[in-house]
Amino acid sequence: MAAGLATLLLLPRDGLIDPASVDLQEYFRPDQLERAADFRGLQRLLGLAGIALSGLTLAVLALWPPRPVRAALERAGRRPLLGAAAVAVGLSVTVGVVELPLAIWRHERSVDFGLANQALGPWLVDFAKATAVSAVYAGVAGLLAMAIIRRFPRNWWLPGAGLVVAVAVVMVYVQPVLVAPLFNDFEPVRGELRAEVTRLADRAGVDVGEVYRVDASRRTNAINAYVGGIGHTKRVVIYDNLIDDHDPAEVRSVVAHELAHVHYDDLPKGLLWVALVAPAGMFLVQRLAERFARGGLGGPGRPGPAALPAVVLGFALVSFALGCAGNVLSRQVEARADAYALALTDDPRAAIALDRSLALRNLSDPDPPWLYRTLFSTHPPTVERIGFGVAYERERAAERRSGGGDP
Numbered sequence: 001m002a003a004g005l006a007t008l009l010l011l012p013r014d015g016l017i018d019p020a021s022v023d024l025q026e027y028f029r030p031d032q033l034e035r036a037a038d039f040r041g042l043q044r045l046l047g048l049a050g051i052a053l054s055g056l057t058l059a060v061l062a063l064w065p066p067r068p069v070r071a072a073l074e075r076a077g078r079r080p081l082l083g084a085a086a087v088a089v090g091l092s093v094t095v096g097v098v099e100l101p102l103a104i105w106r107h108e109r110s111v112d113f114g115l116a117n118q119a120l121g122p123w124l125v126d127f128a129k130a131t132a133v134s135a136v137y138a139g140v141a142g143l144l145a146m147a148i149i150r151r152f153p154r155n156w157w158l159p160g161a162g163l164v165v166a167v168a169v170v171m172v173y174v175q176p177v178l179v180a181p182l183f184n185d186f187e188p189v190r191g192e193l194r195a196e197v198t199r200l201a202d203r204a205g206v207d208v209g210e211v212y213r214v215d216a217s218r219r220t221n222a223i224n225a226y227v228g229g230i231g232h233t234k235r236v237v238i239y240d241n242l243i244d245d246h247d248p249a250e251v252r253s254v255v256a257h258e259l260a261h262v263h264y265d266d267l268p269k270g271l272l273w274v275a276l277v278a279p280a281g282m283f284l285v286q287r288l289a290e291r292f293a294r295g296g297l298g299g300p301g302r303p304g305p306a307a308l309p310a311v312v313l314g315f316a317l318v319s320f321a322l323g324c325a326g327n328v329l330s331r332q333v334e335a336r337a338d339a340y341a342l343a344l345t346d347d348p349r350a351a352i353a354l355d356r357s358l359a360l361r362n363l364s365d366p367d368p369p370w371l372y373r374t375l376f377s378t379h380p381p382t383v384e385r386i387g388f389g390v391a392y393e394r395e396r397a398a399e400r401r402s403g404g405g406d407p
């Protein structure tokens, strides 16, 4: 209910375009559609299987821990806070590693289809780095969570919600300056593109922060751009693949979309959504954890690290469900950014060409199955995004015919 209310509160209502209905056959050849369906079909199943496997592992560790795990949890109880950090690191690494075979399979398929261009060796190095970063976050979160649970054994959900929000804000803040550079090189955009970005940003009335070009081409042929960071670390990042292989008008469309996110403060509002949902979410986490841990969290006395797997399982279940709920907001926010970009550039042809290229280069399914899209898609499907461009174009044509049409 909290997620529904927060979503209703933050859901964009204005500045949206009703998408025209689009026949994908007009934009993609049958073999292109078939190739995307081939790739995404199994890729989706492998992704879901990975989530299920990680979830099941977590459930086993929390509900039916094997004897050596129980012994390790007991040892961790001797120094509760450091023990909790160690247990959290152990859980994070275990859950990541059980999924590794499926992740390798997904990666190999990406290479086979020409999406990824990274050999398995360097990919595994990336995987190890990502696992290490997650482990650091998990360790810090585990320690702080244990401190809060021990200090407020009955009502840790409330300070816990504060912790969740604080961690989310810190993660968004440090991600671009501490984490992203571990994986890629970022170079400030200069020259004509920088001037173009500045012109668009002035028209959008936003302060973009810095604009970076990232060497995404070292591991993928996909194209993308994103807004990251908050405050001093706010930035727009554009993939080198996109800048190098596309018409300037299409790059302008991407930049305009990202500027829309800055214009509407979509990232801070995303954090606000988390803050609104966190108290109810953590309340549910506490109730689930108490049930999973049977007999309360860790028996008599103050709860210790042995209770942590139950807390993490509760947290994983709740955040998975909330993530699906949050995607409703995300899709609408993305639709509004598309509409804003169309108005800012007044170039629907470039926007449509970009949507097409995004789908082709990224091998996305332009029209994913309804249930999958509803639960997991953060963006509207390609068929809708092209529909925004077509609808905008029709409206502008009608305006011109009726003698108006001041952009």
Ligand SMILES: [Zn+2]
Pocket (backbone or CB within 6 Å): 257, 258, 261, 334, 337
């Ligand atoms: Zn976006």
